[in-house]
Amino acid sequence: MTTSAPSLKRIHHVAYRCKDAKETVEWYSRVLGMEYTTAFAEDKVPSTGEDDPYMHIFLDAGGGNVLAFFELPNQPELDRDRNTPAWVQHLAFEVADLDALLAAKAHVEAQGIEVLGPTYHGIFKSIYFFDPNGHRLELACNIGTPEQYAELRELAPVMLEEWSRTKRAPRHAAWLHTEPAE
Structure with missing residues (x-):
């Protein structure tokens, strides 16, 4: 049987874990201007049938992109992969240009959040900071020809x-x- 790779349209959503769904919604709305659009809450995991209550929240990240989080109250405390440096696993969002990047840096810092950068990457510049769950975020603007x-x-x-x-x-x-x- 011959098969072919699927024809993907876009990323439907990317999901991460959060410590507190409400705090996460409020932070992403305030700091990054994302709109909270949808939530699912279940006591059983639909795909596996496991008893594991969760709240699954969805935020509009612009351009048809959706960022989602799971709050899992019965699981061990949220942590990161200790075998991977903190700078490796991150989520990057694009902003329009360098002026927008610098304005975003000022806004994020005004929220009391420490920001690293702008950092030069040849074809883009970016800034870095962490959300309240410990996830590293990047805002980037393209500068390449x-x-x-x-x-x-x-x-x-x-x-x-x-x-x-x-x-x-x-x-x-x-x-x-x-x-x-x-």
């Missing part, structure tokens, strides 16, 4: 192959690593 994106797309297979062989960072697009003087 069409030529830079085309170069990176062309180099991607070469870089992956080199990484697979050496486990060392290939430096094919050296311009990515040095921020131009403004």
Whole structure:
């Protein structure tokens, strides 16, 4: 039997765990302007039938993107993967431009939240901070040129192959690593 990969339209939602559903809704609404749209609460998990009460909340992240959370009161306390550095697992949202990124930084800091950045990544700049659940968030704005994106797309297979062989960072697009003087 021959099969083919599905034709995906978009990410329907991304779900994370939260400590407190109400606090999470209020934080994402206040800090990132997301609209709380939907909730499901069950005492049994529909897919497995397990007895495990939960509240599943959904927030509109813009552009058809949905961010969801589960509050799981009967599970062990929320924690992160201790074998992975805190900077690795994160959720990144795009903002329009550098002015929007700087305005977002000021807004987030005005909420009493520590912000790292802007950080230069060659084709985008970003800021980083944590939500009340310990999830690292990134706001990013694209700054690359069409030529830079085309170069990176062309180099991607070469870089992956080199990484697979050496486990060392290939430096094919050296311009990515040095921020131009403004």
